[in-house]
Structure formats: C-alpha cells, structure tokens
Amino acid sequence: EAQVTQNPRYLITVTGKKLTVTCSQNMNHEYMSWYRQDPGLGLRQIYYSMNVEVTDKGDVPEGYKVSRKEKRNFPLILESPSPNQTSLYFCASSFGTSGTDTQYFGPGTRLTVL
Amino acid sequence: GENVEQHPSTLSVQEGDSAVIKCTYSDSASNYFPWYKQELGKRPQLIIDIRSNVGEKKDQRIAVTLNKTAKHFSLHITETQPEDSAVYFCAPSKTSYDKVIFGPGTSLSVIP
Numbered sequence: 001e002a003q004v005t006q007n008p009r010y011l012i013t014v015t016g017k018k019l020t021v022t023c024s025q026n027m028n029h030e031y032m033s034w035y036r037q038d039p040g041l042g043l044r045q046i047y048y049s050m051n052v053e054v055t056d057k058g059d060v061p062e063g064y065k066v067s068r069k070e071k072r073n074f075p076l077i078l079e080s081p082s083p084n085q086t087s088l089y090f091c092a093s094s095f096g097t098s099g100t101d102t103q104y105f106g107p108g109t110r111l112t113v114l
Numbered sequence: 115g116e117n118v119e120q121h122p123s124t125l126s127v128q129e130g131d132s133a134v135i136k137c138t139y140s141d142s143a144s145n146y147f148p149w150y151k152q153e154l155g156k157r158p159q160l161i162i163d164i165r166s167n168v169g170e171k172k173d174q175r176i177a178v179t180l181n182k183t184a185k186h187f188s189l190h191i192t193e194t195q196p197e198d199s200a201v202y203f204c205a206p207s208k209t210s211y212d213k214v215i216f217g218p219g220t221s222l223s224v225i226p
Contacts, residue, residue: 043158050212059213090158097212098207098209098211100207102148102163107157
C-alpha cells in the first residue's frame with residue numbers, strides 16, 4: 001500500500017531532551033516536507049527536500065533540523081525541544097521536485113514538550 | 115513570497131445546500147491550485163486540484179474554478195452532506211518556487 005508513515009504518533013517529552021520523529025514513504029517520491037499545525041495558524045512548512053542530500057528551510061525552521069540521506073526517509077530532529085514546539089507535526093511527500101504536485105500526508109505526530 | 119488568504123474562515127450550511135470557499139493569492143506566476151480537506155483528527159488529503167491552463171474542473175459534487183486575472187480560485191461543493199464537515203485548505207504554488215504555503219483554512223459545518 002502506498003503510504004507515508006511517521007513515528008512516533010504521540011510523544012511527551014521535557015525541555016532540552018533531543019528527539020527524532022521519523023518519516024518514510026514508499027512511493028519513490030522526490031519531494032518531502034515537514035509541517036507543523038497549530039490552532040488558528042494552519043499548516044506551516046518547517047523544512048523541505050527536493051531530492052537526496054538537498055534540503056532547504058520553509059517558513060518556520062528555527063529549532064529544527066532535517067536530513068535526507070535516502071530517498072524514502074526524511075527525519076525531523078529537535079536538538080533541544082522547547083514548550084513552543086508543542087504542536088501537531090505532519091510529514092508529506094509528492095512526486096515532483098517542487099511544490100506543484102499533490103502532497104501525501106503522514107498520519108501526524110502529536111508532540112508535547114513540558 | 116506568496117500571500118494566501120481564504121474566505122470565509124468559517125462556514126455553516128444546511129445539508130443539501132451549496133458551499134463556496136475562495137482562495138486569494140498574490141503571486142501571478144502561480145500555476146498549481148489544489149484544495150485539501152482535513153477531517154477532525156485526520157491528515158489533510160487532496161480533494162481536487164487545477165492547473166493554470168484550465169479554468170474549471172469538476173468531480174461529482176466538487177468543483178474548482180480559477181480566475182488567474184483576479185488571482186483567486188474557489189472550491190464549490192454542491193448538495194452538501196454531513197461528511198463534508200471539515201477544514202479546507204488551499205495551497206497555490208508555482209513550479210519555480212519550492213516552498214508550499216497553505217492558506218489559513220476554512221472550517222465548514224454541514225447541519226443535518
């Protein structure tokens with residue numbers, strides 16, 4: 001089944017404790033992206049990747065890191081999480097190398113930073 | 115960068131009525147115009163999209179119309195049903211720009 005998977009789905013952590021949220025897609029998509037969703041603010045892009053080893057900042061990259069060592073995986077790293085990073089996170093992938101194709105979203109990761 | 119607005123921000127209709135949501139964008143070079151639906155507790159999913167060489171596209175009860183001159187496109191839902199209740203997002207983009215910017219969303223409630 002074609003899909004985007006994320007793990008974990010739920011995570012409660014404490015300020016400063018490094019964490020990684022994994023994202024994987026099995027559709028051979030070029031473009032992958034991370035979004036955060038907060039009430040009243042919609043979906044905001046954190047980072048995106050157009051291909052292996054090519055990543056760039058979205059609109060809200062501060063406090064996050066990403067890597068794209070393999071085409072199928074695009075992990076999101078929070079080196080020192082803070083409470084303002086409490087949010088719902090979505091990974092997404094699409095076929096082309098830009099934002100002009102259908103975005104397929106993962107199920108989401110709900111992160112709480114205490 | 116692209117400035118994206120949606121109107122209205124909330125919409126309540128009676129079951130069976132039509133609903134229209136408008137997305138206004140700022141970049142005249144935008145050439146891809148999708149609409150996503152997000153049900154409560156679920157992930158966003160594409161419901162319909164249109165490219166700049168087409169003025170209108172229809173899929174059963176859902177349609178999208180594009181006005182490139184005025185820089186807006188609209189989602190039309192006819193014969194609304196309770197399962198249409200969700201938040202709808204637009205995300206206009208262009209080939210030469212790699213970021214994806216979503217509109218703020220429109221919450222649609224269909225009253226049985």
